[in-house]
Amino acid sequence: MANLKEIRNRITSIGSTMQITSAMKMVSAAKLKKAQDAITAMRPYSSKLTELLQSLSATLEGNTGGAYSEQRKVSKVLLVAITSNRGLCGGFNSSIIKKTVSTVQEKYGNVEVDLFTIGKKGNDILSKEYNVFENRNDVFDDLTFDNVAEIAEQLMDLYVAGSYDKIEIIYNRFKNAATQIAMVEQFLPIEPVESDDNIQLDYIFEPSKEEIVLDLIPKSLKTQLYKAVRDSFAAEHGARMTAMHKATDNAKELRDDLLLTYNKARQAAITNEILEIVGGAEALNN
Known part of the structure; x- marks a missing residue:
């Protein structure tokens, strides 16, 4: 059994760790509220934009989506992995x-x-086994639509140039603070959607459907990537808050166990000292 000084030092160390994990939990909780509000407000817009684009594309004939909807034989793929810094x-x-x-x-x-x-942690691990075309850690320093749109434009240019035949996004979708869902979404080419003949919608388009689709596609792709990054950002803070909460609880439990061990060891030391004193007094009397 460790001596009293070692146990006391461990209790002090665990107490310091508890303060750190508790502070990190509160910081992540504050950041999570803002990130959760942002992604919750954005999802309806992103979903409606995608739905509108798919509905329009389904009613058009031919390859109206331009280069972004061109289906090619897949020989080279680019996976966009979104992690944290x-x-x-x-x-x-x-x-x-x-x-x-x-x-x-x-x-x-x-x-x-x-x-x-996108994110330092994923790059550090994945670059050891796979070829990383590019890493963008700076996005989370200033998470704005313009900064993410810059990456989306780069991905779109790579696809149009024929550098890659398919691009997919892998990210954590935020469900709640304790649950994140790993998602794989196709970014390019745009997946064709079959039209539903049972639904007849009579709209007047100005300008034409073709012009609207060609104008919406780049905006929709930028919004899709921005939503994925925002989802991942909210999921990161939710995961960190949950992890720090568990770490604080574990540290408290360990500290309580050490306090119990420390008190038992101290009581045993006191009892031994009393027995030694009583034994010495008896020896003198005899």
Whole structure:
């Protein structure tokens, strides 16, 4: 058994750790509220924009979507893996890394695959095994639509130039503070949607449908990527808040166990001292 000084030092150390994890939990909780409000407000807009684009595209004939809807034989794929720049967030980053690896091995086993990483943690691990085309850690320093749109334009240019035949996004979708869902979404080419002949909508379009679709596609793609990054950002703070809450509870439990051990050891030491004193007094009397 460790001596009293060692146990006392461990109790002090665990107390300091509890203060850190508790503070990190409160910081993440404050940031989560803002991030959750942002993604909650954005989802209806993003979903409606995608729905409108798909509805219009389904009623058009031919390859009206232009270069972004061109279906090519898949020989080279780019996966956009969105992780975080910081750790201490439970299985948030590992779930994306595992999802990326499984996607490469199971879905694109015979296809050349490159990675485009957003976030330092994913790049540090994935770059050891796979070819990372580019890494963007700076996005989370100033998370705005314009900064994410810049990345989306870069991805769109790579697809139009023929550098890649398919681009997919892998990210954590925010459900609640304790639950994040690893998602794989197709970014390019735009997936064709079959029209529903049972639904007849009579709209007047100005300008024409074709012009509206061609104008909406770039905006929709930028919004899709921005939503994925926003989702991941909210999920990161939710995961970190949950992880720090569990860490604080575990530290408290460990501290309580050590306090019990310390009190027992101290009581045993006091009892031994009393027995030694009583034994010495008896020896003198005899």
